Amino acid sequence: MALDKVGIAKRIAKELQEGFYVNLGIGIPTLVANYIPDGMNVEFQSENGVLGMGPFPFEGDEDADLINAGKQTITTLPGASFFDSAMSFGMIRSQHVDLTILGAMEVSENGDIANWKIPGKMVKGMGGAMDLVASAENIIVAMMHVNKAGESKILKKCTLPLTGVGCVKKVVTELALMEITPNGFKLLERAPGVSVEEIIKATEAELIIEGTIPEMSI
Template identity: 50%
Template sequence: MGMGDIDLRHRIAKRAAQEIEDGMIVNLGIGIPTLAADYIPSHYEVWLHAENGIMGAGASPLQGEEDPNLCNAGGFPITLTKGGSYMDSTTAFGIIRKGMLDMTILGALEVSSQGDLANWIVPGKRVPGMGGAIELAQKAKKVVVVMSHLDKHGRSKVKTACSLPLTAKACVDLIITDMAVIEVKSQLLILREVMPPFQPEDVIRATEAPLILAPDVKSVV
């Protein structure tokens, strides 16, 4: 991965973090979503939930200070914030299933114009399992997807209909890519913001699904 790719991942994560409000309980998926934790304002009291049994997950530890017994759902080392707690995974999933999460930020392979999410398997490829994505997508009060706008073959990942097996139907509220911020509303896709240096017409050309331009399309800061 080149430095440009790393920078893009952080730009997407930084924009996703702007959706997080003070006092929220938030679950961050593996990959780009995890980076959003670095951009939550320090004065916010935000509780990061991990489905392997943590409420109050903290930042990544410094190299050499990792606790081998403390990791997030992706198996990466983390810390625990003041007031954080441990629980078994049954309780952690109970929090999800009861609808207590204010937001989840998830990666995706495809999102459809209806807000359908495909993010857990590419047929024929090895996969460790769907993890908590199905419950998170269905039960979180707000579902934010972060991903590249195009796949490695240059094809749109924002599609009229998903071609990959679905994680959940009509669950996505907001899509943030390296090109745009797109709101899913009433089974329509509304282009709200564009990532520099792109213009709205660039995003429209690169997107398979039809987009509606918001009356005041902004540029992501």
């Protein structure tokens, strides 16, 4: 059984570490804030100038004055701070963000990411994506393994305009957790009930498979 978006966010939340400063991209990444492991202190940052974001708000609890860089409503934790975007990007460019979690349209086997533009279609735009991928040393991508036509988005080479080159470290999809190595995508875990054969079939790039691939623990 493939994961849903919540399942992807829950698995990525297991990659968080105590004291991390984390930037969350638009889409699935925003859900990660809802699943911080118990007792762990993590600071979520948004490039529009927020430090100390809390869980994604439930319907009816939104405050229109509290938004992230994608104009989605957010919550804040006690001690949260607000500042201008220049200071926020200063944090990013000086590598004070420990982990960046982004969505993507495509990821290639050498760690390239395309997540800002589909030629001929209206999308939200670049935002802070290029600064994030150029400055972050640890980038995890949350994305769907295939598009609506069933075509793989885990590729040998990206076909869409790139956001960053050789920057992605791990990818979590509805089917698998993969690490990007010098030799390409290495399959680390499979979604509950999903076989290795199903993952191979859904992946255009070659997968490195070593030994028995465990199921994810969500």
